[in-house]
Amino acid sequence: MRILVTGGAGFIGSEFVRSLLLASDADSAHQGLGITVLDKLTYAGTIAGLDPVSGHPGYSFVCGDICDADLVEKVMAGHDAVVHFAAESHVDRSIESSGPFVTTNVLGTQVLLDAALRQGVRRFVHVSTDEVYGSIAAGSWSEESPLAPNSPYAASKAGSDLLALAFHRTHGLDVVVTRCSNNYGPYQFPEKVIPLFVTRLLDGEKVPLYGDGHNVREWVHVSDHCRGIRLALRHGRAGEVYHFGGGTELANKELTGLLLEATGQGWDMVERVTDRKGHDARYSLDFGKAVAELGYTPRVEFAEGLANTVAWYRDNRSWWTPLKEGR
Structure with a gap:
């Protein structure tokens, strides 16, 4: 099986590529697997995240833009499946600036879908986010919940989700959409809250906490999320949406306290900043459908996963220091 992975040099995409190729060395079900990574290598994409598989016989890399229709058509040929991570996020x-988000997330997805249809791709997995639902005061979203995005990013992802599902309904393309809660783990670019806070605290810098810190997020370890995507790739039903969460909800203030404790810092290292515009109050996914249909369950307990993540950033300054300096 040959899989085209877009955005495979990003945080989640690189974990997916590493986990699948390294599993192929030990699992006969994955032997003969080939993965082509297509990535533009923007500020958030680092080829170093793919170093562990750079010499793998099933791995190849193409530097390019998913909005480049000629390149996508050429690269798509000969692939059985697409797993589409590439996005401004x-x-x-x-x-x-919303323009790059609409261009990459909506138009880029359209380019990929058109090429997949022409090239006879057998499965297209479109990776999305819980943010397309907006905010939920209580309970959890199901896959049938209405989309109500509040940020330009979330709106662009909702548009790409609908486009992907429309290609299934209109053209019969085998599309599966996945939506996840907030990811954390190694190799995450230090603009997202956990790596931002950890790297700043390790450098003795203050961290910015939005508003009152009461906004709630659900967290899933990136390895659990990618395992869910692998399950959706192999066993998901065409035209369906699947949720992958971790089951741990924390207010941002609670998360900040855990990160301060993990880095040996106190609350004097926290700087209160003006809240984000349109800041969603709470996200929560019901992932019972993925449990029932795909056999998905999160395996990484949050306390252990967070401790291991902090340790990884502490031990891998050579990876993240140039990224902070280049921002």
């Missing part, structure tokens, strides 16, 4: 950046 930082909410704050989308508030400052």
